Amino acid sequence: MEATGLLKRLLELPGGDQLLRCIQCGTCTGSCPMAEAMDYGPRGLFALVKGGDIEEALHSNTFWFCASCYYCTVRCPREILITDQMYAFKRLAIEQGIKPKVSTLQMYTAFHETVKEDGRLSETKMMRKFLLGSPKDLIKNTSMASLGMKLLRRGRMELKGESVADPDKFRVMLSKARTISPEKDEITSMDSGGAA
Numbered sequence: 001m002e003a004t005g006l007l008k009r010l011l012e013l014p015g016g017d018q019l020l021r022c023i024q025c026g027t028c029t030g031s032c033p034m035a036e037a038m039d040y041g042p043r044g045l046f047a048l049v050k051g052g053d054i055e056e057a058l059h060s061n062t063f064w065f066c067a068s069c070y071y072c073t074v075r076c077p078r079e080i081l082i083t084d085q086m087y088a089f090k091r092l093a094i095e096q097g098i099k100p101k102v103s104t105l106q107m108y109t110a111f112h113e114t115v116k117e118d119g120r121l122s123e124t125k126m127m128r129k130f131l132l133g134s135p136k137d138l139i140k141n142t143s144m145a146s147l148g149m150k151l152l153r154r155g156r157m158e159l160k161g162e163s164v165a166d167p168d169k170f171r172v173m174l175s176k177a178r179t180i181s182p183e184k185d186e187i188t189s190m191d192s193g194g195a196a
């Protein structure tokens, strides 16, 4: 499909037209815990589309790496439902047969395990789990590894992860939540090509 057709389709998907309101303030990318691993942060993704390069946007890893944490959505001054927009990108990519460059399941699993262990997200720990759990992605993503080294050198990333005050209590709470709604813990049911 041509760029104009792709844009038309994106805009008609649920949440797909939200990016038109973006003022490029960068709050979303500054808030996003996954931004370091993304080819473009949410702001950059929207800039690509508004600049007419929807093909590049669709071939980026940005929306595949979105962990649906909603940080960006609650902070956007234009009240753009950015997380919904990420789903619209995923849906369009799937429709176009575009697959993620790295294992999305591996990324989700690393995110899930890190939060489960510490009660909060440590980007360093999550990326360590992700890359060690997926050596082929580590080889493919040498640029990501070198970015990680730069961030460490500049003190922008800590090797030691942080956790909530009492991780044991947090895990008890998670177990309780699972007994109430066991189907919500089905992270392993997400497939690498079609995470919704």
Ligand code: SF4
Binding pocket: 021, 022, 023, 024, 025, 026, 027, 028, 029, 042, 043, 046, 075, 076, 077, 078, 079, 080, 082
């Ligand atoms: S926070 Fe909202 S307005 Fe700002 S760049 Fe992100 S999407 Fe655009």
Ligand code: SF4
Binding pocket: 028, 031, 032, 033, 034, 035, 042, 065, 066, 067, 068, 069, 070, 071, 072, 073, 082, 083, 086
């Ligand atoms: S919802 Fe996705 S894009 Fe938004 S802050 Fe979370 S991971 Fe980043």
